[in-house]
Every structure is written in C-alpha cells, then in structure tokens.
Amino acid sequence: MRLLILFFSLVAISNPSWARECDATSFDARQIGLDEYDANDLTDSIVRVSVRLSDDCELDDLRITPRDASVFVLASAGSALNSTHVDAPEVFASNRSEILFSPLGLKALLDGVEVPFEFLKLDAGQFVPSGNYQTILDFTSNGQELGTLVVNVLVSPTIRMFGEAENGNINVDLGRLNEGVSIRRSIYFRSNARTTLTIESDNLGALTHENGAQLGTIPYSSSLNGIPLNLKGPTGIDMAPNSGQLTEAAVQIDVAPVTSAYAGVYRDVITLSFTAQ
Structure with a gap:
C-alpha cells in the first residue's frame, strides 16, 4: 500500500475592518x-x-x-x-x-x-x-x-577595440628602408558616443636610431583615413558618433628611400588615445 500525503500552503490577506484604502x-x-x-x-x-x-x-x-x-x-x-x-x-x-x-x-x-x-x-x-x-x-x-x-x-560613453588593437599594442616592422616603404594598419573600434582620437609620436614624427638620436633619425609621413597627420606635437581628431557600428581608423606610414644612414635599427612609438565623451 502506498500512502500519499499532500501539504497545502495557503496565503490569505486579511485587513482590519477599520483599515482605509491605500492612497x-x-x-x-x-x-x-x-x-x-x-x-x-x-x-x-x-x-x-x-x-x-x-x-x-x-x-x-x-x-x-x-x-x-x-x-x-x-x-x-x-x-x-x-x-x-x-x-x-x-x-x-x-x-x-x-x-x-x-x-x-x-x-x-x-x-x-x-x-x-x-x-x-x-x-x-x-x-x-x-x-x-x-x-x-x-x-x-x-x-x-x-x-x-x-x-x-x-x-555611459564606451569604447571597445577589436582585432590587432584589442590588447592595446600593434607592432609594425618596416623592414629595410633603402628603397622606402609604405605600410597601412587598420584599427577597429566600436563607440556609442562622440569620440576624440589623440595621436602622439615619441620622436615627433621620426624614426630614431636605437642607440640614440645622435646616430641619426629618419623622417616619415603619416595619415589617418587619408588625412595627413602632423606628428610634431599631439594631434586631436574629432570622430562623429557611429551608433555602435564597427569603425575603421586606418593609419598609413610612408618612408622615403634612405640613401645614407648609420646602420642599425630605427624606431618610433605612435600612441593613439580614444576617448568617448
């Protein structure tokens, strides 16, 4: 024989007869x-x-x-x-x-x-x-x-980076500069607000010898989405809101042929700071 017992939990609302209606x-x-x-x-x-x-x-x-x-x-x-x-x-x-x-x-x-x-x-x-x-x-x-x-x-205003820029660093190897070089790198981001992009070069728009500027510098030109950049100081660019759509910021680096320069590795660091506001 199987015995089945059911328990009912009852909830009732009882108000005093003198209680007024809530307002x-x-x-x-x-x-x-x-x-x-x-x-x-x-x-x-x-x-x-x-x-x-x-x-x-x-x-x-x-x-x-x-x-x-x-x-x-x-x-x-x-x-x-x-x-x-x-x-x-x-x-x-x-x-x-x-x-x-x-x-x-x-x-x-x-x-x-x-x-x-x-x-x-x-x-x-x-x-x-x-x-x-x-x-x-x-x-x-x-x-x-x-x-x-x-x-x-x-x-809140928010930015998210994608692709190569997701971890915050992009390394660009320009190779040998004897015959000059042109390299393009795309930075993809998504923003939900008007975005200001500030671009700054450690060496003010020049590649500097790894052992110091006294051994030589190599100038280069750069552009963002086809717009020439002046890296002699911080450059600010106002980018319109894109309603959260994936947006490309294409950086172009151009180095003219180098005919005479001290042998070695030349470097520069370009910092791009995205601010949503």
Missing part, C-alpha cells in the same frame, strides 16, 4: 541599485525597484504599467535597451505591459515590509547611443492611481 499618501516606490549601464560589462545588468506602504491601509491588488509605452522598456530619443522582466515570488508579469504583485508580495506590503524586486534585466554588450534612458511606471490598485516612479539608467 498616494501611504505609498512609496523607488529605484534601487543599478543606475548606470556599461556596454563593456560582460554580464547582464539588473534594474531593481522597491515598494512600501507607510501606514496601515487596505490593498486588494497592485499593478504596475508603463505610462508612455506599450511595453516595459528603457528608451531615449528613438533608441532602447533590450530587456526582459524577471518574475519573482513577490511579483510576476502577466504580459509585457503589466506587472502584478502576488498574494505573497501584497501580504508583505500590508505587514509593513519593504518589497524589493528585479524590474528589468538588461542584456549585456548593447552599444546603444550614450545618454539617459528612462521609463515612467504607474502604480494602481482597484483602478486608483497610487503613485508613479521614473526609472532612469545612464548609458
């Missing part, structure tokens, strides 16, 4: 935790919200809906962050445009407990334009508005 004066909601998003983070980001009732009142249900959109989304000037809602014991999404408090969540509120929950999970690696992304949440109970909450997340 805006007894309701408080706030954003907690994450308020900035970095596209270079490797893990998803979680936006959290916390709700509490400030005094004894009656609450049969609690619904959250987006005010200015058909679904829950953090948006800014035509761009949006890809996200999903995370269900929890206290709250669940009946669809993409409504979040409901469960009986467990309602009971905690009525017991005077602040109820935090995960509102949205933001996918990692989104190169949307930098700026402030937001949504306005309306909280209602039995059709009555209790309050609103503006959820803000700042998408």
